Amino acid sequence: MLPLGLAFGALVIQSGLDWWWAALSSALIYGGSFEFLLIGMVAACAPLTSVAVAAFLVNARHIFYALSFPLHRVRGRFAKTYSTFALTDEAYALTASEQARSRSGRRIVWMQFFMHLYWAGSATAGALLGSLIPDGVTGLDFALTALFTVLALDAVRDLRGDLPTPLLALGSALAARLLFPGEMLLAAFALFAAGLLARHLTTAKRPAHV
Structure with a gap:
């Protein structure tokens, strides 16, 4: 989460946006793949309808995640609401494995909270430090693809x-x-x-x- 967030924050600055875009996006949207896509759409002044359609298509996978995510272990309305909001690819990967079936709902929520904190904190730090990165550095947007590759390899090993x-x-x-x-x-x-x-x-x- 930390290197990916740093790359996202730096990409925000390289795209010509203010640093607070990274802080606000990572805290309130908290959807890594869509946030990377959103940077380009904001920079290109894309219409809101296009943004909404893109958000649905990119995040529709969470419908399938919910089929096996252990939300039933989480107790309390607030905790369930936050756990649903904080359901990311990484959170799902760490709770859907066989080794995680004995984890309590409290541990699941705290895990999601710290992942959210790592993402928001590192994205903000990356944006604040992004001006130090030379303009010739490219490929920061590939960090997300690299993360999905690692998650896929771990999932295959789990099979x-x-x-x-x-x-x-x-x-x-x-x-x-x-x-x-x-x-x-x-x-x-x-x-x-x-x-x-x-x-x-x-x-x-x-x-x-x-």
Whole structure:
């Protein structure tokens, strides 16, 4: 979270925006991938309708996260509200694994809070220090892609030999890229969820071998 936030804050300054854009965005929006996209849209003075559509398409994956996120362990209306708001890719990756199934709701909320704090703090620091980065430095926006790559590798390791699942994910992404290039993310998640459901129903109907 820290290096990614620093890269985001520095990118805000390189895009010609004031430092407080990074602080406000990271604290109130708290959606890393959309925040990186939003910088370019703000700099280009994109219409609000385009921003709204982009926000929906990029963050629609959280609908699928909610299917297995352990919100039922979190107690209290305020804690549940904040936990829902702070549901990020990193938070999901750290709570959906088999090792995390015994974690309490209190630990989940505190984990999300500190991740939020790390992101907002590092983004603000990156924006304040961004003027020190030479103009020739490029590729800061690739930090988010690198993070998703690491999360994907960790998820594959967690599968412990379950080869069909990553192959299904890859096939869903390729099919979405070919069939729905304008809405690839949402289409890939939908295809992947449908594939997992179909595999589950097929496996459940198989007769048990004695």
